[in-house]
Amino acid sequence: GENVEQHPSTLSVQEGDSAVIKCTYSDSASNYFPWYKQELGKRPQLIIDIRSNVGEKKDQRIAVTLNKTAKHFSLHITETQPEDSAVYFCAAKNSGTYKYIFGTGTRLKVLA
């Protein structure tokens, strides 16, 4: 079946450094790739997304890149701050279905 692999499972960076989280998807028909941030005890919240007709999207300190040929996409956070500490999930979806397939999450720790 379809799956999304996410790496790394944990990531520690110094405040001000950059963080990169990578996901690989299996369903070549996937064309929508959202990223969610989940703080401890809270609900997942959408932080950025990208569609298959775009290679890169940026929103202030966060950006997402997509390589359709290789079937992988990445989240980039620059100038990390302590409040960026959370679990980040990637997901993939085929517009012909309603099913979102999630990665297993990355726990990001930003060290002050």
Next chain:
Amino acid sequence: NAGVTQTPKFQVLKTGQSMTLQCAQDMNHEYMSWYRQDPGMGLRLIHYSVGAGITDQGEVPNGYNVSRSTTEDFPLRLLSAAPSQTSVYFCASSFRVGGQETQYFGPGTRLLVL
């Protein structure tokens, strides 16, 4: 708007008991879904609905039932609770406008089955 709401926030059940997790949204979203979140396994889709009267199975549907009689409500029923159903359950709703889609999650229900 309250967004997506879920009740209860926390529940303890004994093996074999049944219960219903409630989910409601006031955004008139067509699509609603239930996920369970377990450590190290991300979010897994249990059931989803693309509109009132229409439901379908996700990745892990066994042991759960759903129905969608209105646009607003999408309850999840545990027929006979098992310890393996101990998890955090999230309801979500989404809409599509001009090909753009956004999914919103509820606050979650933490379920412990003894």
